[in-house]
Amino acid sequence: MPLRLDELARLVGGRVTNAAAAPTVITGAASISEAQEGEITFFGNARYLSALRSTKASCVLVPEGFAEEIPTSLATIEVANPSLAFSQVLEQFAPAPICHRAGIHPSAIIDSEAEVDPSASIAANAVIEAGAKVGAGSIIGAGCYIGHNARIGEQCHLHPNVTVYDRTVIGDRVIVHGGTTIGSDGFGFEMNQGRHVKIPQIGIVQIDNDVEVGANVVIDRARFGRTWIGEGTKIDNLVQIAHNVVIGKHSLIISQTGISGSARIGNYVTLAGQVGVVGHIEVGDQAIVAAKTGISKSIAGKQVYWGTPAVPLREEKERLAFINRIPKLWEKVKRLEALVEKLAGKTGE
Amino acid sequence: MPLRLDELARLVGGRVTNAAAAPTVITGAASISEAQEGEITFFGNARYLSALRSTKASCVLVPEGFAEEIPTSLATIEVANPSLAFSQVLEQFAPAPICHRAGIHPSAIIDSEAEVDPSASIAANAVIEAGAKVGAGSIIGAGCYIGHNARIGEQCHLHPNVTVYDRTVIGDRVIVHGGTTIGSDGFGFEMNQGRHVKIPQIGIVQIDNDVEVGANVVIDRARFGRTWIGEGTKIDNLVQIAHNVVIGKHSLIISQTGISGSARIGNYVTLAGQVGVVGHIEVGDQAIVAAKTGISKSIAGKQVYWGTPAVPLREEKERLAFINRIPKLWEKVKRLEALVEKLAGKTGE
Amino acid sequence: MPLRLDELARLVGGRVTNAAAAPTVITGAASISEAQEGEITFFGNARYLSALRSTKASCVLVPEGFAEEIPTSLATIEVANPSLAFSQVLEQFAPAPICHRAGIHPSAIIDSEAEVDPSASIAANAVIEAGAKVGAGSIIGAGCYIGHNARIGEQCHLHPNVTVYDRTVIGDRVIVHGGTTIGSDGFGFEMNQGRHVKIPQIGIVQIDNDVEVGANVVIDRARFGRTWIGEGTKIDNLVQIAHNVVIGKHSLIISQTGISGSARIGNYVTLAGQVGVVGHIEVGDQAIVAAKTGISKSIAGKQVYWGTPAVPLREEKERLAFINRIPKLWEKVKRLEALVEKLAGKTGE
Numbered sequence A, B, C: 001m002p003l004r005l006d007e008l009a010r011l012v013g014g015r016v017t018n019a020a021a022a023p024t025v026i027t028g029a030a031s032i033s034e035a036q037e038g039e040i041t042f043f044g045n046a047r048y049l050s051a052l053r054s055t056k057a058s059c060v061l062v063p064e065g066f067a068e069e070i071p072t073s074l075a076t077i078e079v080a081n082p083s084l085a086f087s088q089v090l091e092q093f094a095p096a097p098i099c100h101r102a103g104i105h106p107s108a109i110i111d112s113e114a115e116v117d118p119s120a121s122i123a124a125n126a127v128i129e130a131g132a133k134v135g136a137g138s139i140i141g142a143g144c145y146i147g148h149n150a151r152i153g154e155q156c157h158l159h160p161n162v163t164v165y166d167r168t169v170i171g172d173r174v175i176v177h178g179g180t181t182i183g184s185d186g187f188g189f190e191m192n193q194g195r196h197v198k199i200p201q202i203g204i205v206q207i208d209n210d211v212e213v214g215a216n217v218v219i220d221r222a223r224f225g226r227t228w229i230g231e232g233t234k235i236d237n238l239v240q241i242a243h244n245v246v247i248g249k250h251s252l253i254i255s256q257t258g259i260s261g262s263a264r265i266g267n268y269v270t271l272a273g274q275v276g277v278v279g280h281i282e283v284g285d286q287a288i289v290a291a292k293t294g295i296s297k298s299i300a301g302k303q304v305y306w307g308t309p310a311v312p313l314r315e316e317k318e319r320l321a322f323i324n325r326i327p328k329l330w331e332k333v334k335r336l337e338a339l340v341e342k343l344a345g346k347t348g349e
Helices: A005-011 A046-053 A082-093 A313-324 A326-346 B005-012 B046-053 B082-093 B313-324 B326-346 C005-011 C046-053 C082-093 C313-324 C326-346
Strands: A015-018 A039-042 A059-063 A075-079 A181-184 A189-192 A195-198 A204-207 A218-220 A226-229 A304-306 B015-018 B039-042 B059-063 B075-079 B181-184 B189-192 B195-198 B204-207 B218-220 B226-229 B304-306 C015-018 C039-042 C059-063 C075-079 C181-184 C189-192 C195-198 C204-207 C218-220 C226-229 C304-306
Touching: A005 A015, A005 A075, A005 A082, A039 A082, A059 A082, A075 A082, A082 B189, A181 A204, A189 C082, A204 A218, A218 A226, A304 A313, A313 A326, A313 B313, A313 C313, A313 C326, A326 B313, A326 B326, A326 C326, B005 B015, B005 B059, B005 B075, B005 B082, B039 B082, B059 B082, B075 B082, B082 C189, B181 B204, B204 B218, B218 B226, B304 B313, B313 B326, B313 C313, B326 C313, B326 C326, C005 C015, C005 C075, C005 C082, C039 C082, C059 C082, C075 C082, C181 C204, C204 C218, C218 C226, C304 C313, C313 C326
Parallel strands: A039 A059, A059 A075, A181 A218, A204 A226, B039 B059, B059 B075, B181 B218, B204 B226, C039 C059, C059 C075, C181 C218, C204 C226
Antiparallel strands: A015 A075, A189 A195, B015 B075, B189 B195, C015 C075, C189 C195
């Protein structure tokens, strides 16, 4: 529904600082490059300044004290955090959320020994095995599989086609996106007479409250005990988490990262995209690991790391700088050689 | 069905150049190493020359002007493009294509407010939600999920167990392979009092005509606006495409590549396997990026890139050559040290 | 069920070497850090020695000749292989295995022309197409799709939501984990007038006996002939195997590795996590490739490789050592420069 500039400003706790030539009613929200006349956008990253100067938007959320020169036709609303404020605005223009009615779709297959809270919503073709429990208000998407004795807490949302193996324990308010597999066997074999013999994987996966797991992720069950994802941790798409990994609370594991068996990741850790972590090591609390880094031994917390093998970011940058200056070093050595040769001639060599 | 050499030559617009000792009827097609007597193969890559000399095939498609010495029992057919010609031959020996009958399988769950063209084929256990549309001639595989208000164009083929979230827009003649998830939430959080608070992801995914998406791919919906895959672009298996990414037309995104949020990939770009692209940058038209490259800032088009951080291929090769010559540089410096020491002695140091 | 120390020792063929202060009955098994009083654990890796000294476990499996100082309250059982012995112990304390009853769940959709052995177990919502065969004792999980004319051997276990395309051939005792896609089209296109034209992919995937395939893996069908996974090979989660790849027997392909088209991997090869292999090359028998390595040309067997491009491990380690000593080389050169300048002064330059 359309909103006036002053209504928007009040909504985000901001201040209209330039409204002279702007329309008084805003009808939608979009990015700087996609916004059209009558729409609001936001400016939160200096690299988009030139885009801002040519945007077709009619209003922009800017940081407090914003003083860049922009078209006079573009109204500004100053706020503490433009990105956060934009999220609030988006909710006003968002489509109505999808309603997942409580109850079990007639096509879902619920074992008579499963326990589904009456307020939960079980979608078409979901399968829930004996001994499994689904808590109050949880949504189990179409085609999901909940294995024997698995437990899904309250207010969870499993999107379609998620596979949850037996005995997995999932807390409250956990979101899992489509195509993800939780509880598959860890990759463990012993060589015996030239053949890989499977090591039984009889542990479980435990996912604590407020975790979000992306799409097509895999979290393997423990060989014994548990693979454990701590409260509030967020896992992006296509991440691999091997058996017996422990991730602490409120960490971010970005897309396509792989964590090998029995590694322990601390609290408030960030592993950026395509990071690899070898098995049986520790990553300290609040460590930040840059994309594509290969972590081959335990690293302390509260630092930024990069490279393969991983070193503190500053070291890796120095290393790269030194590499880039090798040609210069060659030149120096060649000059020296010439000079020394000349000197040697003079001294009778 | 068996074909005579001359029939095969006519089929591919080629010329039989050595048929003396060969059988007159060909009964199948296979690779150089797997082909058996009576079968045809093709030679399109010089590295397979020794394999060609020992193949059991009876006939081989070769480039025009082919003059290598090969067994006299091996008939040759000269063509402009042996690989392309082989595809034409393969069609003759291919098994009958699978027929997907128009209509809705009785086990499929189609919401009464969904709109499915009568010529579309909806397989067993597919789920199509309210407001979704499936166009003429499209095939929706077994166990696929088509979310609320999603739109699938005409002549599309979604293979089994694909998950399409609500409001996704897919054009015509789009192919999506099994296990892929389209429209999952972007990975966006704001830290608030020590917890990651989810940023609403209310945009969509738009996939234009003639795109092919591999198996177990993930394409996240936009935070707002759209994540957009341009016409004719082909995406390989296990690729990650984050929220608000825009990929142009006719690009190739090879397996296990990850593209971070809001990155813009141009037209006719090739990103080889396991490439990583950071967020908010641009990759220019016709750029070619080698496998495993990490792209950390915007790069211009029409060049080949390699390395982490990505640089033009030639630079990365030079960098590697310089690294490999460091031992030699050490030797030079040691020789110089010895010489200078000697000189210093002579001059009374 | 609880077991006495001597019963446990007999079970694993070991010897109780310190039982003075320990409880006589063991009630469970867990890792060194998670074990509680009354539980047994194992010690197989020297890095866990300090953890062992503070474990709450009551008994520990140790290697023969173990002589470290540990709490006297901790009973020890000496065995040849503590890890293997622990697996045997775990089976005693493991939950009862899930029973998959023979027969077809009423919700499964089996084509009248499919052939399912009466001893096989077909779970809820599985779909089996015309011409497909499922052998004796095999388990097809919920939501699995078995395409036309695909063949699943005996005693296989496909976990839920696996997609098997048409004509795939799977041997006996093969395990496939959830969300995996087998037989999807290879990524092959020919550029024609500015558009990528699909190259037909009419080959198959063949998986031999005793292979295990992880979760959310993709194995593409061959362009022609077959993509072939040899007997006893084990594939971890999220691995990509492109068209016409051949993997030998008893190899290990660790998580997130990608193997490009027509590459040939030998027998007893190990590719660690996130390795990339370019197309059309060979990896020799018993090669071991370290994590994140990029293999850009054929490599011989029986060696360890690392780096991008891959080189023998020793070379890559030397290379890294030389890189890390560049700063020292700069210092040497600067000292030389100063010295030579001084000498030049003395000799009248």
